[in-house]
Amino acid sequence: MADGKVAVALTVNGERREALVEPRLLLSDFIRHVLRLTGTHVGCEHGVCGACTVLVDGAACRSCLLFAVQANGAEIVTVEGLAGPDGALAPLQQAFRDCHALQCGYCTPGFLISAHAFLRDTPDAAERSDAEIRSALSGNLCRCTGYQAIVKAVRQAAPAYREAGLEERR
Amino acid sequence: MKPAAFVYRAPASLPEALAQLREFGGDARVIAGGQTLVPAMSMRLARPAALIDLNGVAELAFLRAGADAIEIGAMTRQRTLERSAEIGRHARLFHLALPHVAHFQIRNRGTFGGSLCHNDPAAELPAVAAALSAEFVIAGASGDRTVGADGFFAGLLSTALEPDEILRAIRIPYLPGSCGFGFAEVARRHGDFALAGAAAVLRLGGDGTLDLARLVLFGVDDGPVRAHAAEAAMLGERPSDDLWSAAAAAAVAGISPVADLHASALYRREVAETLARRVLRQAAAELRDG
Structure with a gap:
């Protein structure tokens, strides 16, 4: 029964x-090993590093802190879902590239999803302080960049989100 | 770092969840947000034979302004409380404390009830519940029972919940009149559990003296510590820095902090006293300005 x-x-x-x-399969392992979507990375596997962050029904969550069975019926967006259907980088991804907001890239998928959720929910992000942007990114760890470039990239991408939000409300 | 095998149940109602919990006779755990339980299972610190997943139990996720209290379903996400205008109006202490609770990705999933039932001594939400004199509505086989915050937090990582019971809701009684709130903590990094923390609620009567004073310390004992003696000594007094210092000193007289890798017991006591003074000042400033 237990292995059913x-x-x-x-x-x-x-x-x-x-x-x-x-039942014991983590959502992060389900995404990577069953669905073969290896953009979602697994760092600490106990909810600290944020590399495995995905959107679950629109909310950014650690996929290593959910079981795949719990995602039954849910709508998941992984880093692969951010780019356009033709593979064109989303404005946030382009901003990361422009600002050198990644070095080894291991943490990047998690940062992209967290920053995406923050920018989507914060239309005036460009006017927010660095401290606020840093606070929004504090659930993701990066060991290479020192974060400066990541904050810069998030700021650069903010206007695109505001325009997209205005477009949606029209 | 992979959890051991378990049987998974996803009940759609609370009676169904209670029945499933009984079926496994103490070997099952309920899972709420899972933000503590899942890593504990991954590290094999927890090995329940079965998980009863409350995420599909819609009747446990609600936020209602009742006649004399705001009622919060145990499965209400922490992020929902953080964004609720209702909570801002009636229980603003939540909005001071929640930014300190881990990170928004954790609060998106983590629940109010889950944090309370886990009762980590360094967690913010049990302290908030204690400071707001929350009442806990517990569902069991023979119906509901209600327990006060002093009775609910029973000790280190333990509560008044019996193995076959499930927390249904938390009632936060309205505080009539205009209250001031204070909340502060010291942690190694933003979002970490607190090394020490404090929460305060103050209210002035018509004669300019305090007619309500609550002070809670956390991270410094087995669970949230309501400083009853310090509170009693503040009642009927006029706000002053001397009063806050005396109350803070009285509050830490009753605690027994632990020493660990992050801080010695002495350090925790000193930080707790400073934070107690700070939150009382914060709450008093709100009284003056508000």
């Missing part, structure tokens, strides 16, 4: 996915 697999059906980056999973 459970059926899950969820939407990942707009695509319907179904699988049979062990």
